[in-house]
Amino acid sequence: DTNDLQDEFIKAISHDNVYMVGDVKQSIYRFRNANPSLFMEKYEKYAKDENDELIELPDNFRSRKEIIEDINVVFDRIMDEKIGGADYKKAHHMKNGRKDAAYFGQNAHLEIYNYDRKEDKEGNKGFSKHEIEAFVIAKDIKEKISRFMVLDGKELRPCQYKDFCIIVDRGNNFDLYKQVLTYFDIPAIVETDEKMSDSDLIYALKAVFVLLNKIKDENFDDDFVSAFVSLSRSFLVEEKDDVLYDIVKNKTFDKTSLYEKLEPLSRKADELSIAQIFDQVIDLFDVYDKILRIGDVRENFIKIDYLYQLSHSLNASGFDCSSFGEYLDSLFNQNEDRDITYGIDQSLVNAVKIINIHKSKGLQYKICYYPALDVNFNQKNIQDRFIFDKREGVITPVNVENRGLRDSLRKALYARSYLEKDIGERMRLLYVALTRAQEKIIMVTSLKDESQDGEIVEDNVREKYRCFADMLESVYCDLQDAGFIRPIDLKNYVFTKDYRSLKAKDLEKAIDHDAIRIVTKKQERILPVDMESSHFSKNAGLIDEKMIQKMEAGSMLHYYLETLDFINPDYTVIERRYVSLIKAFLESDLMAKASQAKAYKEYEFIYEEDNEMKHGFIDLLMEYEDHFDIIDYKTKNIDDEHYDEQLNGYRVYIEKISDKKVNCYLYSLLDSKYREV
8 A cells, every 4th residue: 555655765764674565466555555566576676586585475364265255256256457457366365364264154255146137027126226225234134143153253243233333445335335224123233433532522622722712812702702601511510501691791701610610720720730730620620521411432532642642742842822722723723634533432332334445454353244335436547638647747638620528549548548547446445345254244135147257357357347246246246156146035125214304113002191291401411430639640541441431331231231122132133242231230230120110211300490490311210110210320330329319219209299209219220230319
C-alpha cells in the first residue's frame, strides 16, 4: 500500500537497510495513490539478488483448509500479473497452516446461495435485491445460530451472533441490513469509525473552555451567552429551561452556580497548564459520574483520553487555555475530511457485525456473508473532463470542428489503462474480503453461467468486469464443479416491508390495552451507579481499565434485564460472561414468584410535591395481587445510605397511587446479592 512519495522517503533514510512486509494481493488503497508495482519490483529483485533476502510466507493460519482451497479456486483463473498484480496460480497460491480436521456433519466449504428472482415474481415483487439478500441472510443466521459449530481457540462451540459478519464493498445499505436483522430479533452492529466531534461530551467541554476564556477576559458577548446556554442545558449541568430563560433575559449570569464554579478557575487560567485546567474541569463537573447519563461509556472515555493526552502535548508547544479552546472549536468548524476519527473494538459484543471491505482488512470473523456482489464498481473518475495522471500529465478534451469538445485519443488510452488497474484493485478487494473468514464463506447473489475456457480468463473478458459477480460468472463452471453453487428458491422466504418501521411481528399481542396510559415529559435519565472517586492527575492519568470494565458490565446487565423476557428468557442473546449473573438474579428469592406478577421495566414517573416537580425511574416494579416490589439495580455497592433515601422516595410515590404495600430492594448485579430498604 506504499505510494511513490512514501517510497522516496524510505529510500532517503534507509541506508540500504530496509525490512519490508507485504502481500500485493491485499493492496487495496489505490485511491490513496498506493502503487503495488513498487512492492512487486522489490519482490522480483530480492528473489534474484544474492545481497538481498526474500522470505515467502504462503501459509494461512487464520482460515480452515476448506476456505483456503476454495479461495484458490476463485482466483486461479482470474488473477495474473497483468490484471490483479500477481500471478496467483503460479506464485501466490495460499497454503493451509491450520491442521484442525473437518467438523462432522457440517459443510465447511464455500457456498453460493444462488437465486433467480423470476421464479417467484409475485412473492418478491416490490423488493430490491438488497432487501432480498438481507432476508436470505437473516433466515440463514437464525437457522445456524447455536447449531453451526466454530473453533474458538482449541475448543469447538456452537456459534453465537458475534461470530457472524456481513461484508460489503460500500456502506450505502448498512442501515437496511441492520433493520432487517433487527426485525428478525438478531442483534446487529454497524462497524464504522466514530467522529471525535460527534459527541455531547465534546460540545460540553468546548463550552467550558469558551466560558473560562470569556470570564477571564470579561467579554460577555454573544459567544459567551451561546456557550453558557449550551453548557447549562448539557448533561453536565442540566439547568431547567425556564430558569435559564430568566438568567439570559435578566443577564444574571454572574449570580449563577455555574458562573461561581468557573470564575475562580478562570482567574488561575494563566498560571496553570492546559493539563492542570483539564484536570480541574473533570473534577468540577464530576464528568466520570455524569457520563453514565448519556451512555457509550467506553467511547466517551476514549475521547477524554485523547483530550487528556492532547493537553499534555500542547503544553510543550506553548499552548494556553485560550488556544486549547480554539482547538476544540476547530473540531466543529473544520472540513469533515479533517475530523478526528477513531474505532471502537466491539468484538466482544454479541451481535452480527456489518462492515465494509476496507475497514475489515486485518480483522477476522468466523462466518462471513457477502451480499451485493452485482453492484457496479464506481468508475466515474474516467468520465471527468479534465484528468491528471502522473504518467500522462494533464489530459484535456479536444475541440472538434462543428462537434464541440470531445475526448482525445490520450483520454481513450488513459481510460483503458485506468480500467485495467482499477479492475485489478477490485479483484484484490474481493481477495481481502474472502480471506477475513475463518470457518465459513457464504455468498448471496444471482449468478448466470458465463464460463470462459482456458488456463486464464481472456483479457478482453476480464477488462469488462464491472462488478464482483462478473468475476464469479466468468469461472462459473469451476465454482459449479467444486460444488459451491447452491440454488435457493425465493418461494421459501417471506418478504415484508414491516422491517422498515421495525415493527415486531407480535407487537400487537404484546401491548396491554388495559394498562393506564401515562404521558411523561422526555427528560434525561439519572442513573445512580456505584463508582470509585477518580480524576485526572499527572501521575495517575485516566481511570483504569478495571473501572471501565465494571461500569460497562453494569450498563450491559441493566440493558439485558430491561429487554429480557423474565418468564421465558432467551440466554442465547446474552454475552456468555453475563449469563450466570442474569440467571442468578432470575433464580433469586426476589424473583421466585415473578410468574404471578406484572413487571414494569424502566418505570418513569413525574409528580408534583410542595410545588416541586419530582421525577424518577424505577429499574423494575413488580406488581403482585397484594403488594408491589421495587427493585433497583446497582452495579456492585448497595450499602450507600443515599440509595435508601432514593428508594423511599419511590415508595412514597407508588403508595400514593395505589392501596398496596410497597417493598423496596437494592440488588448488586456483580455480587448477586440484595438487601431490603
